[in-house]
Amino acid sequence: MMDTLLTALATLFTFQHMAYMLLGVSVGLVIGVIPGLGGIAGLSLLVPFLYGMDPVSALGMLIGLVAVIPTSDTFSSVLMGIPGSSASQATVLDGFPMAKQGQAARALSVAFISSLFGGVVGAIILTGFVLIARPLILLFGSAELFMLALFGLSMVAVLAGRSLPKGLAACAVGLLIGSIGAAPATGEFRMIFGSEYLYDGIPLVIIGLGLFAIPEISDLLRKNSSIAQGAPLGTGWAAGFIDWWKNIFLSIRCAGLGCMIGAIPGLGGSVVDWIAYGHAVQTSKDTSKFGKGDPRGVVAPESANNAMQGGALLPTMLFGIPGSGSMAVFLGGMVLIGIEPGPSMVGPDLNITYSIIWSLALANIFGAGICLALAQPISRLTAIPFQLLAPFMIALICFAAFQATRDLSDLVALLAIGFVGILMKRFGWPRPALLIGYVLAPQAETFFYQALQFNGWGFLARPGVLIIAAMTIASIYLGLRNRVDDTGPTGDAVVTSHTSRNIQIAFALAMMAFFGMALWDAMGHSFLGGIFPIGVGVVGVVFGLTLLIHLWRGHENHPAFFDYEIVGDHVGNEGNGWFWTGPAWIALLVVTTALVGFYIAMIVFFVAFLRLRAKASWIKTIIMTASAAAFILGLAYMLSLNFPSGWLQSTYDLPWPIR
Amino acid sequence: MTNSIKTTRRGAIGMAFGALAAFGLAGPAAAEVSFEGKTIEWIIPFSAGGGSDTWARFNAPLLGKYLPGNPTVVVVNEPGGGSTKGTNLFAARAKPDGLTILGTSGSTQFPYLLGDPRVRYEYADWEIAMASPTGGVVYTSPSTGVTSTDEIAKLVGQDLVYASQGATSLDLVPLLGFKMMGLNVQHVFGFKGRGDGRLAFERGETNIDYQTSSAYIKNVQPLVDSGAAVPLFSWGVLDENGNIMRDPTFPDLPHFAEAYETMTGKAPEGPEYDAYFAFFTAGFPAQKMVFLPKDTPQEIVDTYQAAFEAMKADPEYQANKESVLGTYEQVTGRQADALFERGTKISAELRTQVVDMLAADYGVKLGE
DSSP, rough: OOHHHHHHHHHHHHHHHHHHHHHHHHHHHHHHHHHHOOOHHHHHGGGGGGGGHHHHHHHHHHHHHHHHHHHHTTTHHHHHHHOGGGGHHHHHHHHHHHHHHHHHHHHHHHHHHHHHHHHHHHHHHHHHHHHHHHHHTTTHHHHHHHHHHHHTTTTHHSSSSSSSHHHHHHHHHHHHHHTEEETTOOOEEETTTTTTGGGGGGOOHHHHIIIIIIIHHHHHHHHSSSSTTOOOOOOOOHHHHHHHHHHHHHHHHHHHHHHHHHSSSSTOOOGGGHHHHHHHHHHHHTTTTTTOOOOOHHHHHHHHHHHHHHHHHHHHHHHHHHHHHHHHHHHHHHTTTTOOOOOGTTTTTTTHHHHHHHHHHHHHHHHHHHHHHHHHHGGGGSSSBHHHHHHHHHHHHHHHHTTTTTSSHHHHHHHHHHHHHHHHHHHHHOOHHHHHHHHHHHHHHHHHHHHHHHHHHGGGSSSHHHHHHHHHHHHHHHHHHHHOOOOOSSSSTHHGGGHHHHHHHHHHHHHHHHHHHHHHHHSSSSSHHHHHHHHHHHHHHHHHHHHHHHHHHTTTTTTTOOOOHHTTTTTOOOOOTTTHHHHHHHHHHHHHHOOOOOOOHHHHHHHHHIIIISSOOOOHHHHHHHHHHHHHHHHHHHHHOOOOHHHHHHHOOOOOOOO | OOTTTTSSTOOOSOOHHHHHHHHHOOOOGGGGGOOOOOOEEESSSSSSSSSSHHHHHHHHHHHHHHSTOOOOEEEEEOOOOOHHHHHHHHHHHHHHHSSSEEEEEEHHHHHHHTTOTOOOOOOGEEEEEEEEEEOOEEEEGGSSSSSSSGGGGGGSSSSSOOOOOOSSTTTTTHHHHHHTOOOOEEEEEEOOSHHHHHHHHHHTTTTTEEHHHHHIIIIIIIHHHSSSSSEEOOOOOOOOOOEEEEEEESSSOOBBBHHHHHSSSSOSHHHHHHHHHHHHHTTTTEEEEEOOOOTTTHHHHHHHHHHHHGGGGHHHHHHHHHHHTTTTTOOOHHHHHHHHHHHSSSHHHHHHHHHHHHHHOOOOTTTT
16 A cells, blocks of 8 residues: 555655656646637647657646646636636636726635645545445435435525525526426437527536626626726735635535535536535624625635546546546547556555646645736736627627527527626526526436436435535525625615616526426426426426515615616716617627637627727727637647638638638 | 648648658558648537547548658538437538538437438538447346346346437437336437446346446446446447448347347247347447438549558557457448448338327427
């Protein structure tokens, strides 16, 4: 045993291994900074180089990359409110408000220190856990996995916002969106309405960007200020370190949580950050600052998501079951260098396993160190006038969105979800609740069906199920007590929201129409294919009706009322543009893409935006457009991808990149 | 390392070492066709990671090395619609110049054979460059009372549970096979992959399962050794005439037809077997294939076949083929033609028979 540990350690510290790991770390940092590009893109980039490398160096390179993605994706989450990847969605909730208050450097520092710490704690846990993991992982059958999905859903209680029916209705909408596409039990296609795009469901990246990034951009586009809104840029490191130090136990707990959830195959890493965030709120005494720039809201998800990557390695290495998209590519890479996952990874190949786990820890240290060094300079981005930053952000978001299926439909879906996101933000519908529902819908449905098939209703009496059920109930109780309101300013604001009651009712009715549509579609399916959407639809209708009653009859102070256009902190300030400015510009880009393909459309969009909206000079316009065009082109070239094509491309045969 | 570091998209610099080797090995066909300075796009209708992507990324640099002129071969992932989207795209757009090739898998063949409305491609249009067979082993839990392959008949009448990826996925082959054997199997759908299914077997949730050969050797053999699993039969492989044979990786295990005979006393035949056989061929012996578009000139097809043959001697190929391909050789020429023929054709009656059975027994509606 000691021998194995030492052999693993010795290979780890050879020059060659370190050099390749640093290469992986650098690629991971660059890829992670670009929103929407995560482990999958980065690993695909490295895989061609794997040929002829010795396995340990190759693994070091791959691990280096995987480890730092959840670190560097924090940049866009904090600085721009764009979730860098699914692992950093919860970071947006408090990280971005901190940036808006001019504390970007502090938020980034606390995030990176937490990431570093989480990654290292994760590796320490894994060192011991890997030996006993196989039997433990096998304890989680379909029944337990279903209960874990419910546990994840219990976080909605924390994130439901100030009106519980609104939060639960939002979660039901998410569950229904998540059930679009093939039913797990029968393969029937639900709610596709004849569109081939919807056969596979709406991709997670589209939901994340549409719900969080588009509303923020659209908000910022109405004002002529920078993200930091004129607030002085605070210094970072020391403040960030103190924030983290004060919450070190939270950080440890979240790292453990992330590591465990990552290790359980089937649940997927996309909810880890929300569970950690929910946990932070549930265990805090004063929750009034959550959603408005509380450092604890950054510590928790960032500690968890790096540890999660380590945990996710376990099912990949021990069983050959990739827990996420990037783990699938990692697995492919392992196979290409001749390492096959299986029980031998804790037997004869244990030294490889240990070198992987510790590479992970080392890579986390390097990655977070580099990011920390960059935090201060990069946070200056938030001081740049937003109208100059906006076209880059919009182009980046669209670029990220069409990574999903590389189709124009991705952009259309982004616009549609973005539209919903903008209205949800305006009327105080909690977007995290929708997202959690969306992410957990397939798990909840699949595992419930499988548990019933395997165990019948007797699955409810399994000890594991009972334990997780108790945890879920505790989580709901704590969640309801410590509910977070991320919808905006506090105080007596609700009073005035009453005045726009009618459009709030209209939006709630639109959501009811969506429930109706889902129910109508579900009626047309077989029992097994339709029962889940029917169940969720009915729940949605019940809470939707409750909300409508609140909105219809509630007194002026009722928490159901909310309109950001009346109570937002921008109200009363000078120079608020048209509410639909943001979506209109994005729609312009999408429509132009449909005509001439994405690459030409992006160039046209840049010129139009910079000249008309930002009123930039021609020279500035040309320089900025050219650099953006070159950047996107370089990315596409390296990732060997074709841009979404439009009418022009279907009519004429054009060369890459405009084909 | 030196010659692999440049295999990025349109990395115009050819591979110096590969060039030397290719002129020596690629043979006479290379004289007419040259891809010098070109980039070849290998469309994989699946996302990055996973079997087909790994398979293509293993072959791509070698293909570039042995094609005349040493083009850069890049893998382009076009996922969606259970692989129908990328394949439709290839069918609609690829030009017959040898610069775009397609890698398909059983998941591309099955919707085509079943008549999925999303399919807008026609296999018969294309030219096959190479076929890459695979195989697998069916095993059961000792809790069924079966202790060796000979006792397979004991399974009849027992309640068996199988973790399936879906009735129209590759798991259609075991579904049809078990049904023919008269086994009473409850198919539980919604599993993400065979690895996921194996986990359910290890947890004791299912009691019959299959794994592809390399996964079987790595993950199930230890279970067999410890007495937690009993192998039943292999799916078998096809010879050049399309006859089913024992899988050379598992010479001691009977193939499906032999196991069927052990159970029923007679060799399998009839329309049910024909339907099984079509999907079996598409799913295993002809699982992965490389195609050139419609109307591709014969010399380009020959050039590709020669390159796929030549790469087999490459030390890189030899070193890694086992972990990627399992124990099966990639084939070209007559052998590939035979697999192509058998793995992509099904009579209208057989199709209707399978589709009707899926609808009646499993509520499967194709693409509705």
